[in-house]
Amino acid sequence: MRYLPKSPADRGAMLESIGVGSIDDLFAPIPAEYRLTRDLKVPRQMAEAEIVDWFRERSRENGDNYAATFLGAGAYYHYRPVLIDALVSRGEFFTAYTPYQAEVSQGTLQAIFEFQTMISELTGMEVANASMYDGSTAATEAVMMAARLSQRRSVVVARSVHPEYREVLSTYATHQGMSLLTLPYSESGRLDLKELERAITQETACVLIQSPNFLGTIEDVGAVAELAHRQGALLVVSIAEAVSLGILEPPRQADIVALEVQSLGVPLGFGGPYCGVIATRQQYVRQMPGRLVGQTTDRNGKRGFVLTLATREQHIRREKATSNICTNQALMALMATIFMTIYGKQGLAELAKQNLAKAAYAAEQFGKHAKVLFPGAPRFHEFVVQTGEDPHAINNRLLGHKIVGGLPLKKFYPELGNAALWCCTEMTTRTAIDTAAGFISESERSGKSAPETDVEEVAR
Amino acid sequence: MKHPTRKATRHVSQNEGLLFEKSSPGKMAWKLPPLDVPEVDTKRLLGDSQRTALGQLPEVSEIEIIRHFTRLSTWNYAIDLGMYPLGSCTMKYNPRVNEVVARLEGLANGHPYQPEKVSQGALRILKTLSECLLEITGMDAITLQPAAGAQGELTGLLMVRAHHQTKGDPRKKILIPDSAHGTNPATAATVGYAVENLKSNAQGMVDVSALSAQMNQEVAALMLTNPNTLGVFEQEIHKIADIMHAKGGLLYMDGANMNALVGKVRPGDFGVDLMHLNLHKTFSTPHGGGGPGSGPVAVKQFLEPFLPWPVVITKADGTLGLDYNRPRSVGRVRAFYGNFGMFVRALAYIFANGPDGLRQTTEDAVLNANYIRKGLEGAYDLPYPTPSMHEVVFSDKLQAKKGVRTMDIAKRLIDYGFHPYTTAFPLIVPGALMIEPSESEPREELDLFIEAMRSIAEEVEEDPEMVLSAPHTTRVSRLDEVTAARNPVLRWKPQG
Numbered sequence: 001m002r003y004l005p006k007s008p009a010d011r012g013a014m015l016e017s018i019g020v021g022s023i024d025d026l027f028a029p030i031p032a033e034y035r036l037t038r039d040l041k042v043p044r045q046m047a048e049a050e051i052v053d054w055f056r057e058r059s060r061e062n063g064d065n066y067a068a069t070f071l072g073a074g075a076y077y078h079y080r081p082v083l084i085d086a087l088v089s090r091g092e093f094f095t096a097y098t099p100y101q102a103e104v105s106q107g108t109l110q111a112i113f114e115f116q117t118m119i120s121e122l123t124g125m126e127v128a129n130a131s132m133y134d135g136s137t138a139a140t141e142a143v144m145m146a147a148r149l150s151q152r153r154s155v156v157v158a159r160s161v162h163p164e165y166r167e168v169l170s171t172y173a174t175h176q177g178m179s180l181l182t183l184p185y186s187e188s189g190r191l192d193l194k195e196l197e198r199a200i201t202q203e204t205a206c207v208l209i210q211s212p213n214f215l216g217t218i219e220d221v222g223a224v225a226e227l228a229h230r231q232g233a234l235l236v237v238s239i240a241e242a243v244s245l246g247i248l249e250p251p252r253q254a255d256i257v258a259l260e261v262q263s264l265g266v267p268l269g270f271g272g273p274y275c276g277v278i279a280t281r282q283q284y285v286r287q288m289p290g291r292l293v294g295q296t297t298d299r300n301g302k303r304g305f306v307l308t309l310a311t312r313e314q315h316i317r318r319e320k321a322t323s324n325i326c327t328n329q330a331l332m333a334l335m336a337t338i339f340m341t342i343y344g345k346q347g348l349a350e351l352a353k354q355n356l357a358k359a360a361y362a363a364e365q366f367g368k369h370a371k372v373l374f375p376g377a378p379r380f381h382e383f384v385v386q387t388g389e390d391p392h393a394i395n396n397r398l399l400g401h402k403i404v405g406g407l408p409l410k411k412f413y414p415e416l417g418n419a420a421l422w423c424c425t426e427m428t429t430r431t432a433i434d435t436a437a438g439f440i441s442e443s444e445r446s447g448k449s450a451p452e453t454d455v456e457e458v459a460r
Numbered sequence: 461m462k463h464p465t466r467k468a469t470r471h472v473s474q475n476e477g478l479l480f481e482k483s484s485p486g487k488m489a490w491k492l493p494p495l496d497v498p499e500v501d502t503k504r505l506l507g508d509s510q511r512t513a514l515g516q517l518p519e520v521s522e523i524e525i526i527r528h529f530t531r532l533s534t535w536n537y538a539i540d541l542g543m544y545p546l547g548s549c550t551m552k553y554n555p556r557v558n559e560v561v562a563r564l565e566g567l568a569n570g571h572p573y574q575p576e577k578v579s580q581g582a583l584r585i586l587k588t589l590s591e592c593l594l595e596i597t598g599m600d601a602i603t604l605q606p607a608a609g610a611q612g613e614l615t616g617l618l619m620v621r622a623h624h625q626t627k628g629d630p631r632k633k634i635l636i637p638d639s640a641h642g643t644n645p646a647t648a649a650t651v652g653y654a655v656e657n658l659k660s661n662a663q664g665m666v667d668v669s670a671l672s673a674q675m676n677q678e679v680a681a682l683m684l685t686n687p688n689t690l691g692v693f694e695q696e697i698h699k700i701a702d703i704m705h706a707k708g709g710l711l712y713m714d715g716a717n718m719n720a721l722v723g724k725v726r727p728g729d730f731g732v733d734l735m736h737l738n739l740h741k742t743f744s745t746p747h748g749g750g751g752p753g754s755g756p757v758a759v760k761q762f763l764e765p766f767l768p769w770p771v772v773i774t775k776a777d778g779t780l781g782l783d784y785n786r787p788r789s790v791g792r793v794r795a796f797y798g799n800f801g802m803f804v805r806a807l808a809y810i811f812a813n814g815p816d817g818l819r820q821t822t823e824d825a826v827l828n829a830n831y832i833r834k835g836l837e838g839a840y841d842l843p844y845p846t847p848s849m850h851e852v853v854f855s856d857k858l859q860a861k862k863g864v865r866t867m868d869i870a871k872r873l874i875d876y877g878f879h880p881y882t883t884a885f886p887l888i889v890p891g892a893l894m895i896e897p898s899e900s901e902p903r904e905e906l907d908l909f910i911e912a913m914r915s916i917a918e919e920v921e922e923d924p925e926m927v928l929s930a931p932h933t934t935r936v937s938r939l940d941e942v943t944a945a946r947n948p949v950l951r952w953k954p955q956g
Contacts (some may be wrong), residue, residue: 001743001817003553004824010865011824014831014903023823027724029693029847034730040723042592045814054811055561055585055804056545056642062581063574064566073570074795081490083525091540095554098750099536101880102941103871104933109533114479121515127950130750133607136795161698164795171768173622174679175652218509225871247502249511265561270582271572271796272607273752285948291750295952296944307945311650314610315885324646325786327608334529341479345517347490353502354495357856360505361497375915376707378506395611399575399877409574430496 001047005316063140069404072423074135074162074240074383075271076263078351079427084265084338094284094331097259099293106112106232108330109305112293115277115337122242122340123257130291130307131328135260136168138276139208139238141171141289141323142215144176144236144256145207145278148287148322149255154203156233158191160213160302162240163412169208178205189217189374189384195410197227200392204233211237211251212244214412216421217374225253243425244334244380246343246352256280265339275332277350286312289323351426358424358433366422369444382423384409384416387444391420398439403432403440405418465915467542468877469909476531480952481760482519484599489525495613504806518955535935536749537879543905545832547851547882547894548641548689550719550741551886555812558744558805567804572796576781583780583801585773589807593737596717598728599673599758601769605798611738612755613647618790619759619766620681621651621711624715626788629708631680635668639689639886644714660888664690666843668699675707679835685714686727688887689894690844691851693720701731710734718742720826720850720897723819734759739799743806753803766790770797810931824899825850828906832895835910839917843889850898856891859917866891870918871938872930876912 008296011023020026027035045053046089088094092107099105099112106254113129118130132138143155155173157166159182166182173180181199186192191209200207207228209215211219216235221237228235234255239245242261251257262274285292286309316320343351353450359381366385373384387394395405406422415420424433480943502510507830520528544551562568570582590602606612617634622630631707635650635660645655658674661667666684682704687693694700713727713735719742721727727735739745739754761768769789770782782797814822826849833852835844840854856945857868870880870893897906919926931937 001813001820003555004811004817004820004899006824010903011827014827018827018834020830024826026823026826026847029695029849030725031695031698031730034697034725036723036725037617039815040818041595042810042815042818045817046811047885048812051557051808051811052561055564055567055808057565058581058585059566059582060581061578062570064564064569067580069571069574071573074784075572077569077571083489083522083685085524087551089559090530090533091554092536093529093660094559094746094748095539096536096547096749097544097546097551097747097879100873101870102538103931103936104537104874104941105749106533106935107534110476110532110535111529113950117478117480118517120951121517126513133611133752134794137607137611137793143652148600157526158895160837162687162795164792166794168794171618171793172650174791175650176653189892196604218506245511247511248506248509248513253839256851259672267568267801269562269568270570270579271798272794273754273799273801276686282482285876285950292948294944295949296940298936298939302936304796304939306939306941306944308941308948308950311945313642314570315642317646318642319649320647321642321646321649322651324610324614324643325608326610326643326753327753330749330750331746334749338525338529339526341518341520342489342522343517344483344488344490344519345514346519347488347492347513348517349514350492351490353494353500355679356502356505357497357500378509391574395575399578404571404574404578426492432524 005141009317011350014027014343015033017214031322034227065406067402068424068428070406070436071404073407076241076425077268077427078243080265080340080426084335085341087338088331088334093334099307102304104204106304109293111334111337113295113305115333116293118337119277119279122245123259123279124252125257126282127285128277128279129288129294130274131330132278132290133334134274134276135238135240136165138210138258138278140169140172142236142256142278142411143206143208145287145289146179146256150234152203152205155205156199156207157182158209159183160185160191160215161208161210161238162214164236173305185215189215190377191224193223196224200227200231200233202231206234206236208236208238210240211381212241212382215374215384216379217377218248218379221251222253230397235395241380241412243352243355246348247356248380262337264336266335273329273332275329275336287322290325291328299420306401354426358428362422362424362433366440369441381425382421384419384421386417386419387440387443388418390418394439394443402434405436462831464807465876465884466911470933473534474531475508476528477698479518479520479528482520482524485519487521488832489520489522495596506507513736514621541895542877543901543909544879545881545895545897545909546794547896548716550896550898551902552744554744554746555809558808561808562801571917580780581910583772585803585807587780589803591754592810593758596722598726599759601764602758604803605768605793605945606754606755606757607794607799608753609736609738609755610647613643614650615757615793616712616736617647617651619763620712622766622790623763624680631678633679635674635679637684638821639888640683640685641714641716643678644683653667660887663846664692665694668696671703673702675703675709677707679709680712681712683712683714685716687720687849690853691848692846693849697730701749716741717850717894718901722822723815724822734763739802739806741825744809745802745805747782752799752802754799768793771910821899828897828899828901831906832897832910834911839914840893851894853889855889858889858892864920864924864927866893868927868930872916872927874931875933878912
C-alpha cells in the first residue's frame with residue numbers, strides 16, 4: 001500500500017523489538033469473538049489513475065459543463081482568484097494541526113489574527129472569532145450566546161432568515177429550553193416591524209434577522225435594533241452573502257453578527273465545507289463560542305500570537321463551556337483571508353457593485369415579462385420572480401441550454417405560488433441573463449401552467 | 461543539546477509583519493472584467509443601505525500576497541515536514557490525489573441546490589462513502605451531515621433523546637468516563653442532559669462494577685471512546701454493552717480512535733448502538749490548521765428514523781435523490797448536506813487502500829505505537845501497563861522530580877524537529893504525555909523520535925533549565941498566554 005512507509009523487513013524487526021511473535025498478538029486485547037476474520041467489503045485497492053477516473057466520471061455527472069447558474073440562496077458562485085489554491089495548497093497550511101503549540105504554529109495564528117481583523121472591519125463589529133462550521137451554525141450559536149448574555153430564553157426569528165438556518169436553530173433550541181417565535185415578512189419583503197413590536201417582550205433574549213434576507217431584501221437593521229433594544233433584547237444579524245458587505249452598510253446596530261464567508265473564495269463544493277464566523281462587541285467576548293487568537297509577546301518581547309480565552313471552551317470547561325464546538329474552519333478562513341486581501345478595500349467595493357448591477361439588469365429584464373416581488377425595499381443580488389408557470393418547468397427548459405435557473409420557493413414559501421429566487425453575481429453574463437429572460441417571456445406569453453407531476457423536483 | 465539532533469537544524473525564517481502594515485492606498489491585486497450590463501446608481505438603488513467606507517481592509521499587490529502567506533506558512537510545523545505524535549488526533553498523511561479530485565470542476569463548483577438530475581455524481585459519492593463507512597463500522601444507517609466530531613456527538617445524542625422520548629421515557633443523564641474528551645460532556649450539556657462521571661479502574665478501563673452501580677433508568681446513554689484515550693481497548697466491552705442495554709440505555713461510541721480498529725473489528729459487532737467518525741482523523745482528510753472536520757454518525761437500524769434530514773435514497777428509476785420527508789427525524793444540524801469536500805477526500809482514501817490497505821494501515825498504526833512504547837520504557841513513567849493499541853500514554857512523574865513537566869518536555873521536543881505530543885490529557889493521568897504516531901511514520905522517523913525523547917530525559921537529569929526554557933530554535937520563544945487572556949488583543953488597530 002503506497003501510503004505506508006514500511007517494508008516487510010521493517011515490520012518484522014519492529015515486532016521483534018517489541019517482543020511479540022506476530023501483529024495479531026498486538027490485537028489480543030480485542031476479544032476473539034469480535035475480531036474480523038474476513039476482508040471488509042469495500043472496493044478493491046485502486047491505482048491513482050483509477051481514482052482520478054472514478055471521480056472525473058462523478059464530476060461529469062454533476063454538471064461540470066454548465067454555462068451559467070442563477071442559484072444563490074446561501075451558496076454563491078463567485079470567481080476564486082488562483083492565488084487562493086496556490087497558497088492553501090502549501091502543505092505547511094493544509095497539513096498542519098490546530099495551533100495549540102504556538103511556537104510552531106505562528107503562520108496559522110497570524111493568518112487567523114488577520115482574518116479576525118478583516119471580519120471585524122467588514123461587519124463593523126469590534127471583535128470576531130476564528131470561525132465556526134458555517135453560517136447556519138454560526139447564527140444558531142449566536143442566538144444561544146445572546147440567550148446567555150441576556151439571561152432570557154425566548155427568541156424572535158424573522159421568517160425571511162434562510163429556512164435551513166432556521167431548521168438548525170430549531171434543532172439546537174429544542175433542548176436548550178428556548179422558545180422560537182417566527183415573524184412574517186411584510187409586503188416589502190422585510191421583517192414586519194408592526195408584528196415585531198408586538199412580539200418583543202421583556203422575556204425576549206434576541207431578535208434574529210438575516211440581511212440581505214433569504215428573499216433578497218435588505219432589512220432595516222436600525223429600526224429592528226431600536227425595537228429590540230427598547231425591551232432589553234439583543235439583535236443578532238445573520239449574513240449569508242459576505243460579498244454584499246462590500247457595498248452595503250454593515251449592521252453596526254447589531255449586538256452579534258453571524259456571517260457565512262463562503263462567498264469570499266470558498267468553493268461551492270455541493271454545500272461544504274463552508275466557514276461561519278461570529279463577530280460582536282468587545283464587552284461580549286467572554287460569552288463568544290469558538291476559538292480566538294490573541295496577540296501577545298514572547299520572553300524576549302517579540303510579537304507573537306496564541307489561542308486565547310480558552311476558559312470558554314470545551315477542552316477546559318467541559319460541560320460548562322460556551323459551546324461544544326472544538327474545530328474552527330481554519331483552512332476556509334484562510335481562503336477568505338486571502339480573498340479579502342486580494343480585493344482589498346477598493347476591489348471588494350467594485351466587486352459588490354458589479355453584483356448589484358448584474359442583478360439590477362436581470363430584475364429589469366425579467367420584470368418586463370413576469371412579476372418581480374418586493375419592489376419596495378432595496379436588494380443586493382438576489383430577487384424573487386413570480387411566474388404563471390411552475391418555475392420547475394421553466395428551469396427544466398433552461399437546463400437544456402446548460403443554464404441552471406433560480407431556486408423554486410414553493411417548498412419554503414408556498415404562499416408565494418410560482419415564485420423562484422434568482423441570483424446574479426459577477427460571473428453571470430448578460431447573455432445568460434437575456435437567455436433566461438427569453439425563456440420567462442416565452443413561458444408567460446404562452447400562458448403555460450404545466451401540471452406539477454410532469455416536472456422534476458428541481459429544488460429539494 | 462547533549463547529542464546533536466539528527467533531524468532538525470535551524471533554517472531561514474524570514475520576518476513578516478501584518479498585512480495591514482504593508483497596505484498602501486492604490487496598490488491592488490485584482491482586476492474585474494468590464495461590466496457587460498449598464499452601470500447602476502448605487503445611491504439610488506440602496507439609499508441609506510449604501511456603504512461609504514470599507515474600513516481597514518488592506519491594499520497590497522499580488523507578489524506581496526504570495527510572499528506574505530508563503531512566509532507565514534514557513535512558520536508552521538506540518539505533517540509534510542515530519543511526525544506529529546499528537547494523541548487522539550491521528551495526524552496521518554494527507555494524500556495529494558484527494559486534493560486533486562476534490563477540486564474537479566463538477567464537484568468543487570457543484571451548487572447544493574442544483575437539480576437532482578445534474579447532482580447524480582455528488583449523490584453517488586455520498587452513497588458510496590456511506591456504504592463504505594457502514595461496512596467499516598458494522599452499523600446499519602448513517603448521516604454525513606455533521607460538520608465535525610463534536611457536532612457528530614451532538615447529532616448522536618439528539619438521536620438518543622429522540623429514541624427515549626419515542627418510548628415515552630425521557631431520560632436525564634449521560635454517563636461519561638473520566639478519561640473522555642472535553643467535547644463529550646460539553647455536548648451532553650448542549651442537548652440538555654446532566655453529565656455523570658464514571659471512574660476508570662486500575663487498568664485504565666471502565667470499572668464495570670461501578671458502571672453496574674451507576675446504571676439506572678435515568679441514564680440515557682454511555683459515551684465511550686474505544687480504544688479509550690489511554691489507547692486501551694475496553695476488553696469488557698460486551699459486559700458494558702449488556703449492562704447498558706439491560707436497563708434500556710444506549711451505548712454511544714466516540715470514534716476518535718477508530719484508526720486502531722478499521723478492518724480488524726467493527727463497533728457494530730461489539731454492541732455499539734451509535735457512533736461518530738472523524739473523517740479528518742481516521743480517513744486522512746487534512747486538519748487544515750484547525751478545520752474543516754467532518755463527523756458522520758452511524759447507527760443501528762432502530763435509530764434510523766431519527767437521522768437528520770435529508771437522507772440519500774435510490775428512486776424508482778434507479779437515480780439517486782434526497783428524502784426530506786422524515787417525520788421522526790431529529791431535524792437538521794447544519795445547512796445543506798455536510799462537508800462534502802471532505803467526503804470526496806475520505807472516499808478517495810478508502811479507494812486507495814482497499815480492504816487490504818485499510819487493515820494494514822490499522823496494523824501499522826498499532827505497531828508504531830507499541831514500538832514507541834517499547835522504545836521509551838524506562839525513560840518515562842508508564843502509569844497504566846495495560847496493552848496499548850494505536851497510542852500510548854506516559855506521565856512526567858520521573859521528570860517532575862527535577863521540576864520539569866510534560867509541557868516543558870513537549871516544548872523541548874520542538875528543538876529536535878518534532879511537533880509536541882498531546883500534553884496533560886487524559887485528565888486521569890497527571891502530567892500525561894499522550895503519543896499517537898499513526899501509520900504514516902517510517903521506522904527511521906520513529907527511531908529519531910525515540911532518540912529525541914530519551915535525549916530529553918537525559919537533559920532533564922543533567923540540565924533541566926535547558927528543557928524548562930525550551931524551545932530554543934523557534935521564531936518566538938514561549939509566549940505569554942496569561943497576558944493574552946487578561947488583556948485580549950484580538951485584532952489589529954492602526955497606530956495613534
